Amino acid sequence: MKSIGCKFSQVSAKVRLNEGSIYVIEKKMNMSPHPFRVVNRFLQTELDARGIRTAMELGVIDFLARGDSFSLEEISRLRSVNPRGLKILMDMLLGNQVVEEIDNRISLSRDFRGALQFADLLESRMAFADLIWPDIHQYFTQLLNNIPEFMAKANVFKLFRYDRCFEISPQNIAATAAWVKFTTCLTKYEAASVIQNVDLTSVANLVDLGGNSGEFVLRICREYPGIAATVVDLPVVCHLGRQHIDATASRGEADRITFIPADLRNHALPPPVDLVTFKSVLHDWPDADARTFMDRARESVRPGGRLLIFEREPIDLRGSRIPYSMAPDLVFLHFLRPAEFYLDHLAKLGFESIEYRRIVLDIGFHLIVATRPM
Ligand SMILES: C[S@@+](CC[C@H](N)C(=O)[O-])C[C@H]1O[C@@H](n2cnc3c(N)ncnc32)[C@H](O)[C@@H]1O
Structure with a gap:
């Protein structure tokens, strides 16, 4: 098995699922402390x-x-x-x-x-949970049992309005900023576990698809001064992202981060790079779209380069109670997929080695790194 440069330490099982594809399944829970979880x-x-x-x-x-x-x-x-x-x-x-x-x-x-x-995270978690809570309070039965009705009634879906991210106007910027602040704060902390677990020393350039405010690539660029990063996202999000990076990154970091406003569904993606990432993007989409996005992402990975997926796993409480701070996660419970969905499709796309690790933050995440054959 060829190493793809993950920092993954313990491999508990190797499973050959498809001809030519090797999955390295890391079954042990990553118990590293992630102090912000406090x-x-x-x-x-x-x-x-x-x-x-x-x-x-x-x-x-x-x-x-x-x-x-x-x-x-x-x-x-x-x-x-x-x-x-x-x-x-x-x-x-x-x-x-x-x-x-x-x-x-x-x-x-x-x-x-x-x-x-971690006061910013504390405040952000309270604000996000407070925002979602009226929907949980009013429509919990629909959330569990009738997701189309929940989606029609719940106010949270009026917050995440991607249709307002195309035309740059003061109203759309304000509406989009209202949720980008949450994704940015969560990503500031979640990014650390990707950086801790994947060795990016060989990466010179990366593209983050659905990269939002650029916070994820900023964390990577800060750790790896040799990396230049491109964020692909919708126009209003890129507009806010440029402002966010210019306000929070050093000059040297900001110069290495480029935003490309584009619709992942039908616009051309950047030419092939060493690493393409999807962080918390694919769960937003029905299965067919998510697979199409992985197909398109493969074309943006250079031969020998890698595709990285970091996604929340299905909620599994294992007998524990749901804390208030998890209210936002509950709303997405029907959209979170088992790792096999991503692993199977990457195997079909001919990725050479596909490594998977379970990361436990507030809930579990899949961290998947797949290498495109030379
Ligand atoms: C749930 S957010 C995740 C953002 C970021 N990757 C993170 O982890 O914080 C999904 C992202 O996908 C972007 N997005 C949604 N539809 C898109 C489309 N058609 N083309 C490009 N980006 C899109 C959204 O604007 C948003 O930034």
Whole structure:
């Protein structure tokens, strides 16, 4: 078996499924800690999120984050918060281990201080879950049992409006920015597990199809100063992406990131490169389209180059309860596919070696890397 340069360490089974195709199935769960996952611990229920969000809005978290401990009376006076309301709020935060109380003095818990390192993710997860929650509350039966009806009724699908991503106008930019901020923040953290697990030292150029704000390629370019990256996405998304990269990347990184506004369904894709990536894109599409996108992506991989797919796997709770922070994942539950869907099609497309690893973040992800024959 030819190595394709993955950093995958433990291979637990090799399965020959099709003539000439070797799948390397990594069955062991990747238990690497991904420290940002700590934020989910504090967002188990809606009221957990309410408590934290309100404490942030009232400036109580910022106040306590300075490091001292305070009595309830001091917090109430210094932050001008109603004392009865503050008492309940503090009880909720104590119960959720956001704060601790010693000798009637309140301070942030050590673990929550750790979570505040990822304050953008914490806030983003709360905002995304809050946005989805009314749909779950109102249409949970339809979500489980009648997905067309759920899609017709749920407000979340009014947020992710790809039809508003073609014409660049102030209204479309505002509508698209409302969801691109969530995908950008999640990708900022999710990208790390791809970078940790796949060796990209031989890559000089890559194309990220459906690459959104460019956050994924920015993380890669930051790690690999020799890589030049192209993001293909719809025009409004590329417009926002250029702004995002210019605002957040260094000059050297921004110069290596190009955006190509295009419709993956029917526009020409860039000429072949060392690496083509699909991160959380294919699940948006029916099976036939997803296969067509993989067909098209193959043509953008140079012979000997690689195609990488990073996708959420079907939700499998294995007896655990669903935390509030997972509400957004629930909405996509019917669209997430087992790895075999991607592995089988890549094998049909004649990829030479196809490696798969399961990555566990908030939920499980498939990480698939396939090499095009020379
Ligand atoms: C779920 S988002 C994932 C974005 C990004 N890869 C990430 O992981 O954050 C799907 C992306 O596909 C893009 N997209 C949807 N339809 C598209 C099309 N027809 N052509 C190109 N991009 C498309 C969307 O604009 C969006 O950026």
